[in-house]
Amino acid sequence: MANYSLTPRVNMLAEKLLAKKSSINSERATILASISEDIAGMPPLVKKAQHFSQLMSDLPLYIGQDELIVGSQSSALRGAIFHTEEELNSPSVFGFLNRDLTHTPDYMTVISTGLDVLAQHMESRLKNIGSAISRNGMDEVNQGKAMLLACKGAETLTQRLAAELEAKANQESHPYRKAELQESVATLRHILGQPARTFKEACQAFYLIQLMMHLDNGGYAWVMLASIKHYTATTSVTLTPV
Template structure:
């Protein structure tokens, strides 16, 4: 199997990334928080997908200089996003694309081979076939289809926004070679993931864009992509056999894809599933001397080998990471309290062992209220920063 060196493009991108300090970006959370009032009347089963669709329409997006596979999760270099506990625990908006009940992973090949528009049209046909459902199960199915359609629209909006950004950058670019690359990226984003990928580069861009959408949704569904070396292999073989791509050009695309996956990061507590278990050969400890892996697997292994020396935040999955319970008292270690019934003792133990929940939204709301009301007493500032639902309840309680 061939050995590939670190490409000049990715070397520059990696050095640029490592020169920047990692920054926590609040735009994602702030935009989500501002959407709650706009979707107040949406059914609970549809609301997460509708919120994500609106987020993809409004979230500022950017494309970094010299990127071949494009799209960033924040506008800040080396920026990280965060999700609150409720977002992490809810199912992903793309759960309807799950491969099967045994594997919690979306069907990347379906997105690349069929295209999001075809998936959306199929969901719309199913919704029309259900008609005006009156039963509870029928309404649940209709709402499930509506949520899935919003998820499809969100992915299409993400691609369209990035395509527009690429066109704007191309219009202002003075370097003819880079201008051509940006226009090519814009053309690709206008085609995928809406339509089936036609080339290896389009398939890699669609793969990454779907991964980016999963990350921006809640991150919990973005940790188990299927084997990319198998999913992308037909596109690689087609372009190589037709002379549309040389192995070195294909490797630059692979290394750019790996680098973009390394950029995706978020702030969250340790969890039982962590990392990116997307490469079957890597999962089984394959090496470059293993002749059983395919040519594309070899490229992914080379990309991992070249970039791992730069200490980029790509983590390989190998087994289940067990979360330490050290910061929290175990239920069995909680001493029994005298005079409590068994039921009250269980409730007390649960209360003492539960992980505390901290939401950034309350802090952001309080900060905005303080800025807008200088000099106001603290107790009134706290009251004004309450969500409308809690504020109305407090007003009704005070009137009694």
């Protein structure tokens, strides 16, 4: 049987993570509470997607030292977020990624196709529907608008992370780490809109879309991400709802 050992990077990240006690972080709840009254009157599905899009614009960022796969649910290491019962029981803004039979996200669509193509198809569909529509047609329009807002929010957070990494790269003096940061910037400038070109891009795309689903409602098709984080030599993020 083969023997495996952790790399020095993973050892360091694991020790740092385990040394930090988890704490409840209220940033997400505060941001959502502050925008609730600003968009009153919207259809519920569209309103929820608008909430999500605004959250992706305002959520404080955390990128740990030596991380290769980035993204966090709060600005603090091991900062635990919470969801209301209503949020946990509500449909995800990423429901458009549902598989027909299993009602679980089709991650491969995000990885191999990208969100830009999906958004373009929906924009074309909404134009074809036009303004003279039935009640069923209006439901489809609202679903389409919610999808476009979800894609916009996903792009916003991804590009904010890219900008943060670019700032870190500009300040980094170690050539090896600087090259890592620049590669991560290039990755985030490409995904989630475009299909992944490498294994690292696929891991980053999968991780980000799952993180965003968790930030949305905390309960949609939860999968364990610790193995991905460790495999790509970065810190794990506790995503389990409190």
